Amino acid sequence: MTSMECRAGCGACCIAPSISSAIPGMPNGKPAGVRCLQLSGDNLCLIYGHPSRPAVCNSLRADLEICGRSQAEALILLGALERATRRD
Numbered sequence: 529m530t531s532m533e534c535r536a537g538c539g540a541c542c543i544a545p546s547i548s549s550a551i552p553g554m555p556n557g558k559p560a561g562v563r564c565l566q567l568s569g570d571n572l573c574l575i576y577g578h579p580s581r582p583a584v585c586n587s588l589r590a591d592l593e594i595c596g597r598s599q600a601e602a603l604i605l606l607g608a609l610e611r612a613t614r615r616d
Contacts, residue, residue, distance in 0.1 A: 530591060530592040530593060531589070531590070531591060532590045532591060532592050532595065533590060534590040534595075535590070535595065535599070535602075536572070537570055537571045537572065537599075538571060538595070538599045538602060539563075539567050539571030539572070539573075539599070540595065540599050540602035540603045540606055541585075541588050541595075541602070541606060542563065542564040542566070542567040542571070542573060542585075543561065543562070543563050543564070543567070543603065543606075544560060544561065544602070544603050544606030544607045544610060545560055545606055545609070545610050546558060546559050546560040546610060546614075547564070547582055547584055547585070548584075549582040549583065549584060550582070551564060551565065551566060551575075551580075551582055552565070552566060552575060552580050553565040553566065554566075557582075560607070560610045560614075561607070566581075571599075573585070593605070594606060594609065
């Protein structure tokens with residue numbers, strides 16, 4: 529994996545994956561492809577660094593293989609990862 533800095537204003541990791549743990553305003557988490565309520569209009573996390581931010585969100589790290597070179601590519605890559613790891 530190739531570590532990188534998070535792309536400010538991307539927000540793909542707050543849209544593409546499902547999150548099963550509670551998020552403020554989303555007590556049942558969120559399904560894949562649904563924008564997190566804690567994602568601002570300019571695609572920044574409103575609870576970044578806050579204790580109510582889910583552990584899974586804190587564990588996400590920007591990586592070229594997952595984030596690609598643009599938000600559009602990140603949405604595709606994260607969506608494919610979501611589908612590949614989905615438990616039906």
